[in-house]
Amino acid sequence: MRTRGLPLPRAVALGSPLHLLLLACSFALAGYAGTRLLAGDWFGIVLWFVGAALLHDLVLVPLYGGLDRAAVRAFGTLGRREWAGYVRVPAALSGLLLLVWFPLIGGRVADRYRSATALSADGFLGRWLLITAVLFGGSALLFLWRLRRATKRRPSADH
Template sequence: MRRPRPAVGSPLQLLLLACSFALTAYAGLRLLDGDRFGIALWFVGAAVLHDLVLVPLYGAADQALLRGFEAAGGRRWVSYVRVPAALSLLLLLVWFPLISGRVADRYAFATGLSADGFPARWLLITAVLFGGSAVVFVLRRRREATHADQG
């Protein structure tokens, strides 16, 4: 008869798990030290906005992208648009307060730095992401064409 395996593999894993919970509890207490209602409202609002508004928009945009690539005859190439778009939108989501300039004064007061360059930097990063993806796309298409001519 086999003995059941323990849920935690080793004492080191248990120690690391306990440390991660302690760190999370500390971060949560520090975060909620200020405006608890505002932070709770922000978390709930972010969850509702993401689940009820953004996820359907992501899905609709992805379906439109897939239909467009199917019409062009290459559904396997959709990742060359999907990956840079997802990374760019993630950066926009994370840095939106600074990109939009809504918290520029507070950022300058807290850090002593100007928030003026954030929109231009985000656009530059987006251009680099899409440009890099386009370069990889062209190189792979060229390699496939070369292999098709040889074989």
């Protein structure tokens, strides 16, 4: 139904009760982790959550969205857009690991990590690079295996 040429607003889709419960639990867990991480510094907790949301939404989403579009476009020029997944998945997993472990990979909290765990923070960069290489190597092997299997199934052309 329209009023003066404008569509009426649609009802907001909230999802199932289970979905809402899981969403509430995830927010509660994130809040608990933030309070434990920053130990009573309420301003720091709020600043950290707001900063993380803004950094993600204003910087990271356009960045990895643009990289994904570039990869899909590059494979699209070859006529093989579906091949982008072989780059997309290991890149997303490697990026997620970098995002989670960045302070240790960058060596910014080595002293704090050592004092809290009595372990050395050395090696996080090397291990992240190794995991990234394994992810991309495994994806390349899977790609080659599927490509080879597809060419074996294709019937040969009669001359």
